[in-house]
Amino acid sequence: MSIYQENAKQCRCCGKHVPLPTVLREYNGTTLCPTTFSNVMEYKRLWSTIGSRPPGNIRKHFSDYVQQLVEETIDKKY
Ligand SMILES: [Zn+2]
Numbered sequence: 001m002s003i004y005q006e007n008a009k010q011c012r013c014c015g016k017h018v019p020l021p022t023v024l025r026e027y028n029g030t031t032l033c034p035t036t037f038s039n040v041m042e043y044k045r046l047w048s049t050i051g052s053r054p055p056g057n058i059r060k061h062f063s064d065y066v067q068q069l070v071e072e073t074i075d076k077k078y
Contacts, residue, residue: 011036013065028073039066047074 004022008014010031014021021033027040043062046054047070053059059067 008033013063027069030069032069036063036066036069039063040069043067043070044074 004020007022007024008020010024011021011033013036014033021035023034025032025034025037027037032040039062043054043066046058053071
């Protein structure tokens with residue numbers, strides 16, 4: 001097993017995509033692959049821009065995992 005295979009276990013989505021990530025990122029204490037990380041950043045940016053939870057036609061482009069990560073950390077005062 002390579003170091004990349006070991007590292008990839010830390011991202012919950014990574015069983016689903018190939019090739020495995022070689023560099024991992026961190027969001028709010030959760031280790032993520034760069035794909036998930038950038039989706040989290042984008043979903044969070046959308047939420048801030050819209051001012052509330054993005055509508056379904058936008059949410060469908062983001063996995064439940066990504067949405068959950070952002071929902072746990074977003075400032076719901078928006
Ligand atoms: Zn992943």
